[in-house]
Amino acid sequence: MEILLAVIVGVLYAAGVYMLLRRSIVKFIIGIIFMSNATNLLVFLSAGLVQGSPAFVNDTTVDTAHLADPTPQALVLTAIVIGLGMVVFILALKYKYFEITGTDDLDQLKQTDTHP
Amino acid sequence: MNSIALPLLLPFAIAIGLLLVRSAVMSRWVGPLGSLAMLVVAVYLNFKVQQDGILTLNTGGWIAPFGIALVVDYLSSLMLVVSSLIAFVIALFANRNLPDDIPLSRFYFFFFTLNMGVNGAFITGDVFNLYVWFEVMLISSFVLITLGKKKAQLEGGIKYLALNIMGSMLFLAGLGLLYGKTGTLNMAHLAGILKNDHQAILMNPSSVLFFVAFGIKAAVFPLYFWLPSSYHTPDITISSLFAGLLTKVGVYTLIRFFTLFFVQDQVFWHNLLLIVAGLTMVTGGMAAATYYDTRRILSYHIISQIGYMIMGLGIFTPLAIAGAVFFTIHNMIAKTGTFIAAGLIAKIKGTYELKEVGGLYRQNPLLAVLFIIPAFALAGFPPISGFFAKFMLLKAGVDSGQYLITAIALITGFFTLYSMIKIWNEAFLKKQPEGRETGPGVKLQFADYAPLVILAGASLLMGIFAAPVFDYVMQAGDQLFEPSAYINAVLTPQLP
Amino acid sequence: MNSVILQLASKYVRGLLIIFSVIMLVRGHNLPGGGFIGGLLAGLSLAYKGFAFTQDIVEKEMKVRPEYFMVIGLVLVFASLWPGLLLEGTLMQGVWFTIPFPFTEGYKFGTPFLFDIGVYFVVIGVTVLFLFSLSEKN
Structure with a gap:
């Protein structure tokens, strides 16, 4: 299962990078979403997978050998929340940019960068 | 605590x-x-x-x-x-x-x-x-x-x-x-x-x-x-x-x-850091030299100066790390100072383009003095803060035999000086170009100068009283170089 | 979108979603759920009406600005840091006590739960703010 997920992480990264290199800002944002999900999966995988075991137990559970590691799960939750905020912010930014310039083309972003 | x-x-x-x-x-x-x-x-x-x-x-x-x-x-x-x-x-x-x-x-x-x-x-x-x-x-x-x-x-x-x-x-x-x-x-x-x-x-x-x-x-x-x-x-x-x-x-x-x-693979990392530091310094400094917009010059300068801090980390002796720390704090102060000075120039003249401004030295000598302190601090003139920071880094470089990066750091100093003198010449010394507007001509009050006075003062004080700052950053450098104190302090369980 | 079914359903689904979000919030300390998920659900309930009608209506109908949800949430989060300092001597330390509840062993209430409620409100505010800023204006 880890191998499958690791492959998925790789595929997501590849797809994300491909989308990042497109000219449209929306595709660029989709690329960011892919990559952020790939990263979250990677962090989640970092403790390995334990099948069918909870991360939290009550006081009566004695068998601690097969517990899932709760730390990456907590990390991933935080990372997802942050990722959500980032994506929404960049969407809002894109929306505003489109309102002002009427273009979705990343190549149009050169206007402040021209050499005098 | x-x-x-x-x-x-x-x-x-x-x-x-x-x-x-x-x-x-x-x-x-x-x-x-x-x-x-x-x-x-x-x-x-x-x-x-x-x-x-x-x-x-x-x-x-x-x-x-x-x-x-x-x-x-x-x-x-x-x-x-x-x-x-x-x-x-x-x-x-x-x-x-x-x-x-x-x-x-x-x-x-x-x-x-x-x-x-x-x-x-x-x-x-x-x-x-x-x-x-x-x-x-x-x-x-x-x-x-x-x-x-x-x-x-x-x-x-x-x-x-x-x-x-x-x-x-x-x-x-x-x-x-x-x-x-x-x-x-x-x-x-x-x-x-x-x-x-x-x-x-x-x-x-x-x-x-x-x-x-x-x-x-x-x-x-x-x-x-x-x-x-x-x-x-x-x-x-x-x-x-x-x-x-x-x-x-x-x-x-x-x-x-x-x-x-991350201190295991020291040879690889320190070489990489030094290469990156040298390239950062040179590219930033050279790019800054080509621009005539104060904000762009200063932005490229940030990059060039980051190189010095990375250089201190790459040399990796207590003195070098202390130098990097000194350089970082000096740079935070001086860099903000030059940016604020650029803002004040634009407030008077209405533009950041150096070709369109001039004559500020005659018009506003106080601003000129307040600009020159952080600018010369960045360029590394004694007795302002930048000199001691750079001196520590260069000394550490020579001591540990890293002559190439030391030479690059010295040469980049000239680039910095060139850019700073360019701003000085264009904005302050040269006459107001004919046919250009003189800008809104805002009269600056003391409250406008206050931030710059504080930063220039801090930069000067760090240069004049370099000894206590030096002692402090040396202790910081020692603490970073030998992290066992840090590890013990964190890992020793304490009761509240 | 102009669907009568969706518009009619939005009335009831909203209430259900809010109730569901509160349940999620309350059970969330050791079980799946919690402030973030609850807040998202509650924010969704507001979005639901926006999908059924237009976002302008929701914006007009909302009597409280979404920023105030964030303020309430942040104040609660901020407040939850201090009991640990006052009672246990360490900032953010969890302080728990049991609220007696007839026929059960009582409900455990503590500063982490207060924190969760704060997160709940912040997330509602943020979600609604996002929806307002991204939705199409007519």
Whole structure:
């Protein structure tokens, strides 16, 4: 299962990078979403997978050998929340940019960068 | 030591208050006073660290490797003091200079969340917590850079955001690999585990990811492109705030990580750091020389100066690290000073384009003096702060036989000098070009000069009283070079 | 979108979503759920009406500005840091006590739960703010 997920992480990264290199800002944002999900999966995988075991137990559970590691799960939750905020912010930014310039083309972003 | 959470709680409380009370009059007072309070707290913590050694707080009562530890050592308390000073100065500057289309209360809300993120990054002792503070800082800076919503700002904002989000993702990926390998995210615990680890090759994927992530934040050589294409777009207040704080947080984390726990594969890393440092210095310095827009010159300068800090880390002797720390704090102060001076020039003349301004020396000699102090500090003239910082780095370079990087650092000094003299000649000495407008001709008052006076004064004092600063940064350098004190302070269980 | 079914359903689904979000919030300390998920659900309930009608209506109908949700949430989060300092001596330390509840062993209430409620409100505010800023204006 880890191998499958690791492959998925790789595929997501590849797809994300491909989308990042497109000219449209929306595709660029989709690329960011892919990559952020790939990263979250990677962090989640970092403790390995334990099948069918909870991360939290009550006081009566004695068998601690097969517990899932709760730390990456907590990390991933935080990372997802942050990722959500980032994506929404960049969407809002894109929306505003489109309102002002009427273009979705990343190549149009050169206007402040021209050499005098 | 619960008081070490104050640099976080204070800006947090102020930000909540500003969200609640949205009056511009209140914000005008809250901004400077709040950041002054942060400065007081930071100075108090600094004294406390000098008295009692490293301070730690296990938040939530969870003992060290399990909970989030907040740690204040010599380096972080120094960075806290300087960053709060910058915040205070920028608050003074913003009150006079922020354009009307940016509401003050909104600016200060994100200003304080940004400061919370910066302070958090300085005092946290946990890698994931560092990530969270980075994101707090980044989201605030995203909003700040696009405040005003002009076309250029949105353009610069998208570039800034794109590369920094990439950096955050790489940070998180590196963190995942690090956790997978070691099973801990507490920095001191990591240091303890990795110190005796001989499988350096297994650590390198994660440390490369961290290096690229922090390299993007710190704007080192192949990763700096977001900085010069976004820093000239927002209002100068916000540019100066970013110039003083943001890249230096990246440098701080690089210093922290590569002295505390990524110390296995030393030959590879120190060579890489030195190569990156040299290229950063040269490219930044050369690019700065080609521009005639003050903000662009200064933006490229930030990059060039980052190279010196990385160079100190790459040489890796106590003196070199102390030099890097000295250089960082000197640079935060002087760089913000030059940005503010550029803002004042633009306030008088109405433009940042050097070809269209002139005659300022005759028109406003005080501004000329106040510009020349941070500018010469950057160029490394004695007796201003930059000279001693550069001297320490160069001495460390010669001592450890790194002649090439030392030579590059010396040559880059000339580039810096050239750019500074270019601004000086064009803006101050040359006559006002004929046929150009003389600008709005705003008469500056004392309150306009105050931020620059503080920064120029700080820069001068750091130069004149270099001995105590030198002693302090040497202690910081020793503490970083020999991290066992840090590890012990964090991992020794303390009862509240 | 102009669907009568959706518009009619939105009335009832909203209430259900709010109740569901509160349940999620309350059970969330050791079980799946919590402030973030609860807040998202509650924010969704506001979005639901926006999907059924237009976002302008929701914006007009909302008597409380979404920023105030954030303020309430942040104040609660801020407040939850201090009991640990006052009672246990460490900032953010969890302080728990049991609220007696007839026929059960009582409900455990503590500062982490207060924190969660704060997160709940912040997330509602943020979600609504996002929806307002991204939705199409007519």
